[in-house]
Amino acid sequence: MKNAVFVALADPMRRQLLERLAMGPTTATGIADRFPVTRQAVVKHLGALEVAGMVAKERHGREVHYRLQSAPLGEASAWLTSLSARWEQRLLRLKRYVEEES
Amino acid sequence: MKNAVFVALADPMRRQLLERLAMGPTTATGIADRFPVTRQAVVKHLGALEVAGMVAKERHGREVHYRLQSAPLGEASAWLTSLSARWEQRLLRLKRYVEEES
DNA sequence: TTCATGTGCAACTCAACAGTTGCACATCAG
DNA sequence: CTGATGTGCAACTGTTGAGTTGCACATGAA
Numbered sequence: 412m413k414n415a416v417f418v419a420l421a422d423p424m425r426r427q428l429l430e431r432l433a434m435g436p437t438t439a440t441g442i443a444d445r446f447p448v449t450r451q452a453v454v455k456h457l458g459a460l461e462v463a464g465m466v467a468k469e470r471h472g473r474e475v476h477y478r479l480q481s482a483p484l485g486e487a488s489a490w491l492t493s494l495s496a497r498w499e500q501r502l503l504r505l506k507r508y509v510e511e512e513s
Numbered sequence: 514m515k516n517a518v519f520v521a522l523a524d525p526m527r528r529q530l531l532e533r534l535a536m537g538p539t540t541a542t543g544i545a546d547r548f549p550v551t552r553q554a555v556v557k558h559l560g561a562l563e564v565a566g567m568v569a570k571e572r573h574g575r576e577v578h579y580r581l582q583s584a585p586l587g588e589a590s591a592w593l594t595s596l597s598a599r600w601e602q603r604l605l606r607l608k609r610y611v612e613e614e615s
Numbered sequence: 616t617t618c619a620t621g622t623g624c625a626a627c628t629c630a631a632c633a634g635t636t637g638c639a640c641a642t643c644a645g
Numbered sequence: 646c647t648g649a650t651g652t653g654c655a656a657c658t659g660t661t662g663a664g665t666t667g668c669a670c671a672t673g674a675a
Contacts (some may be wrong), residue, residue, distance in 0.1 A: 414525055420593075421523035422633085423516055440651060451609040452634050453552045454652085459632095460588075473642040475649050483596040488593035489530045495590070524663080542621060554664050556622085561662095575621050575672040 413490065415432040415463040416483045424448070425456045429479065432466065515592065517565040518585045526550070527558045531581065560579065581609040 419425055421453040422491045424446070431442060439457055457477050460466040469476045521527055526548070533544060541559055545552040554576045559579050562568040566585045 417519070417522045417528070420519045424633085426519070429596055433596055433603070435603065438651080449632090449635060450652085451636085455633075473555045475652070478598045484593045484597040486589045488597070489595070491586045491590035494531055494535055495586040498583045500583045501535070501537065549662090551665060552622085553666085557663075567623080577622070588659085 412464065412483075413461075413486065416487050418485065419459050419463040421463060422456065424452075424461075425438070425460060428456055428460065429465065429484075431478060432479040436456050436469070436476040438476055439472075465468065514566065514585075515588065516595070518567065518589050521561050521565040521567060522589065524558065526554075527562060530558055530562065531567065531586075534579060534581040538571070540576050540578055542576075547569075554562075609610040 413480060424450070428442065431445075436511065439453045440450050443453045446453065457466055461468060461477075464481055466477050467480050510513050529548070530544065533539065533547075541555045542552050548555065559568055563570060563579075567578050567582050569582050571580060580602045
């Protein structure tokens with residue numbers, strides 16, 4: 412699942428979709444009007460985001476509204492900070508070790 | 514540049530490389546011994562990570578050591594948390610609005 | 616020098632993905 | 646019902662990237 416999140420985040424268009432969805436739910440057609448791509452392209456991207464759990468569909472009549480799901484974003488962010496923290500901690504240990512030597 | 518970071522993070526092998534590099538610098542050959550892939554594959558992945566600024570090369574004799582650069586990880590994480598925060602804030606505003614109505 | 620090890624470059628295959636187009640189906644307004 | 650709008654599904658093209666292989670070059674050790 413985590414993999415699907417990072418795969419989804421790899422595409423610039425999908426990141427733009429996330430930025431747009433952060434302002435509120437929308438339909439694929441509404442998005443396609445403001446982007447230089449087909450509605451089908453938008454639908455596919457939203458599908459990838461849905462597989463990653465970053466977006467949820469909601470049908471109202473004949474319209475399908477997509478809304479952001481922030482949980483996966485938090486998980487991805489947490490993994491990144493954890494990785495960075497492990498490295499920084501290692502640098503800190505090395506620094507202490509060098510200072511101890513002198 | 515941000516795009517290269519997310520593209521680099523999209524591959525499971527590269528994320529494993531980052532995990533490995535968080536424990537300390539290594540060579541491509543050393544990594545290839547512990548992974549079921551060719552050295553060349555590792556070199557290519559490390560190249561992608563280098564383009565993204567997440568890894569730095571350092572030559573010692575005939576060996577090339579790769580070490581983690583944590584800055585881009587922090588930037589990527591910051592973007593994710595910012596996006597999530599914007600959405601959460603919007604939900605909060607909506608909640609306040611609804612409570613005000615009643 | 617000679618050999619082994621580590622690296623760099625280039626070409627190739629294979630699979631996955633972005634984006635498009637065309638058409639069918641569903642839903643709302645008149 | 647009729648037309649307009651929104652959506653879903655499928656097939657197709659073009660491109661990108663992962664991984665491999667082969668060979669040449671550089672460096673350290675005997």
